[in-house]
Amino acid sequence: MYSIFRNLAIIMISAKFFALVARKFKAPQVVGEIIAGLLIGPCVLNLVQNSDTIAVFAEIGVVLLMFTTGLGTNLKELLRAGPIATLIACVGVAVPLVGGTLLYSFFYGFAAVGTLEFYRALFIGTIMTATSVSITVATLQELGHLKSFLGTTIVSAAVIDDVIGIVVLTCVIGASSGTGTGLGQVLLNTVLFFVVAIVVGLLFHRAMQWLDRRNPHTQRITIVSIAFCFALAYVAEEYFGIADITGAYIAGIVLCTMADASYVERRVDISNYVIFAPVFFASIGLKTDISGLTPDILLFCICFVIVALVTKIIGCGLAAKVCGFNWGDSLKVGVGMMTRGEVALIVAQKGLEVNVVDPVYFTAVILMIVVSSVATPLVLKNLFVKMPPQPHPKQIQG
16 A cells, blocks of 8 residues: 555656656656656556556546646637637647548558447547647747737637547547447537536536635635536536546636636646646556557557648648638648647547557657647747738738
């Protein structure tokens, strides 16, 4: 029993060390934490083995991570870009989803719809759908274009992209679970959950506003908010068969307009990014199996990264062009949407839990995150220097 404390100590120290190393090399810190899990896990040093306790810590970490992502959503920016961002996000999900499914099918054969092998192919596409909002925001902010119409469109589309991606994840997990639940029933359960979440969310939001006015910047606000997050995550999984991260994400969105939303987000970050989130990212490394990394799978990993990046650029870029952007700004939108991060890892982790993703494919996901996270800032900076943004027709009309 007490070995868990030794394991947690090793995970936290190694995760933090390699996160700092990753930041030193301008890579996302989560990559360093995953590498730490690889090194201390069975793949290399075998200092820590995955266990039920670590799995529980990791699950809390991913739930809180999605909760803070929802809390950080800016609804005003989301509504400002409106239909343009929605169309870009929809196409930006559809094209990688199809591209990833076809990629897996080309490598391992086309399977009949409804079979396990078909859902394996579909899940590879699902992993490709997510866009990293945090990396996109940091890049645009550094370039000084975060608050421009183009920047707002990219960020809003990235947020909507994650929402759609989570819905796709929920549907695919439900349909591939082997419980006999058809895709139609999964979609119905998803719709019912969102209806219940909206109704409960509106009531809870009003209650939280009242509590927030009476007790601003107090621990009880954070405690009640986290309790709501866990409750909605439980309801989503237990009663609707929907991924718990969906409930956590919606809980964050419900509270994102609360006066103390940023305060709650900071407080949750303290516990999550000190303990639970590092355990989650390190657990990805612990579960990653590179013993079966054959030349064929390595080739698949390389093709996976190429398809993931190209399909985002093509899908989002063409959608932006249809929405009235010029070719230069459309390319910026596509490149801005191609970066991947935590959500892709979360999707892959969920696929591993329902046995539609093999651990060896985490190598492809990690490679995709590293390449996209490094390439996006460099390419975007070059594009903004060579092709300054032009006014969109909507801005001119305004």
